[in-house]
Amino acid sequence: MSNPNWKRVVIKVGSALISPNQQGCSSHYLLSIAQFIVRCRANGTQVVLVSSGSVAAGAHLFPELEKSDIAIKKAMAAAGQTEMIATWDRLFDFPSAQILLTHADLRDRERYVSIRETIFSLLDNGVLPIVNENDTVTTDKLKVGDNDNLSAMVASAAEADALIICSDIDGLYDKNPHEHDDATLLKTVDNIDASIYAMAGGAVKGGVGTGGMRTKIEAAEKAVSHGIDTYIINGFTELSFNMLLNGENPGTHFKPHAKPMQENVHWMRHTSNAQGEVIVEGDFDAQLDSDAEQLTSSEIVDVKGEFSVGDTILVRKEDGTKLVKAKSNYSSCLLNFIANQENEEFANEFEEKTGPIISDQHIANLEKE
Structure with missing residues (x-):
């Protein structure tokens, strides 16, 4: 990498960073991310934040209830969303805005264009868009299902130059680093094929998020096809963000296609059902x-x-x-x-x-x- 000259970047933050213990929101891991966003904006780079965590943030408010109940999860999301937005807002000295989406919003072309226009208007006026899936109203038919893929759809809609997906490990390894000491980090991925997906494994078990490495690769595939540089990095360490700002690759860099899809074709291919x-x-x-x-x-x-x-x-x-x-x-x-x-x-x-x-x-x- 050379010194990044991004005009616009989307960063995706997961539930484990927002509420690591499901006891409400914690700023412990968010401070370095907020500082990264502040420094990007100071450098003239517009930022869109895609933040999971509403369900995890609201879980502590329903201690005696069955967490697997769908209605309870929706209630947790409704309560946790306000706490999550308030936590982010406290970390910035500039205004932020909440955008809640469902897949139905994204796959409808007219609403998709409206979302684009809203994001551009917020950015042009110095407001930080904070995007999350609207878990309170989503159903199996309407939901994206994970914010990794949502972040790629948002990056495409926002015409971003880069998508940064925060993980709990340094990037994509050739095998699970939690289980294999000899696992090797892939610094660069030129082409996403079956062999790359084979390295991802399944969803994280016992975590607070809804995705795993596979959904991050799915998101990367969506983004790079639209010409967007995509990075999977360790969001728990401040070093990752400092390296990005210095033009260094702290994790796995997925290189964009040389001939990106046009916006309307990309929407049809990757977003519309x-x-x-x-x-x-x-x-x-x-x-x-x-x-x-x-x-x-x-x-x-x-x-x-x-x-x-x-x-x-x-x-x-x-x-x-x-x-x-x-x-x-x-x-x-x-x-x-x-x-x-x-x-x-x-x-x-x-x-x-x-x-x-x-x-x-x-x-x-x-x-x-």
């Missing part, structure tokens, strides 16, 4: 990423799920091969109707009048990713 599927013939080989109009009703074998105009859909072959995620210009009901027309001339004329089945402005090729 497919609401249904369109199954095409097995020998279908059109280049959907370059010419969406090549997909016509004559190639469609089946339509699965219910979706509306503007929803994201998955286009795949009969054998399961995924081709693209794309914005549908037709509802599932209408698409079923024209695809089942025996009169091919009718279907062709209908499509000529109404336009292509999927939008070439919002399409992400999956075979090449």
Whole structure:
């Protein structure tokens, strides 16, 4: 690394740093992180903070209740969120703002653009955005599930130059360093493939967070595809942040793609959820990423799920091969109707009048990713 010249950086802080003992918030580990944010801003770098910890921070307020109960967890999140924001706010002499998100907010294009505009407005006016998943209202259908992946989505939305993910170890090792004394730290990762995921293992057992090293790699994969330098560092040591500011790599650096995805394609690929599927013939080989109009009703074998105009859909072959995620210009009901027309001339004329089945402005090729 050379001396960082970041215009904008996203830093993700986990529950173990916020509330290490689940007895409310502690500033013990947060002071060095806050100082890092202060120094970044002094250097002209805008910062977005993605902070977990609301459930862990609120746990001590419900000592006699079953913590696995979903309703109790939501109550813990509601109570802990105010304490967490207040703790962060006390560490800064500049204003901060709370942004609570669900996956439903991010996967809806209009709301996603609104989130971007809000973040940019806060940053332009010197306000620190503090982002967290809205655990009080999320359901299995609506949640991102972990703030590692959320931080990558936020970094993409914020057009960040760097994403810094704080961990309880120095970075990605070739094997679990808690179990193997000969584990070796990977300082640089040029390409995230199956071998990198194999090093990650599963989620942390017995911790206060919802992720582990695997979710951090998932987040890194999302971020680097958008051209964002990504680091996994030890958030428990002040040295990590000092090294970053001095242009040194304190952990594992995931290098960004040389040709990043465009913002709208990245959103379609990594953030938007497919609401249904369109199954095409097995020998279908059109280049959907370059010419969406090549997909016509004559190639469609089946339509699965219910979706509306503007929803994201998955286009795949009969054998399961995924081709693209794309914005549908037709509802599932209408698409079923024209695809089942025996009169091919009718279907062709209908499509000529109404336009292509999927939008070439919002399409992400999956075979090449």
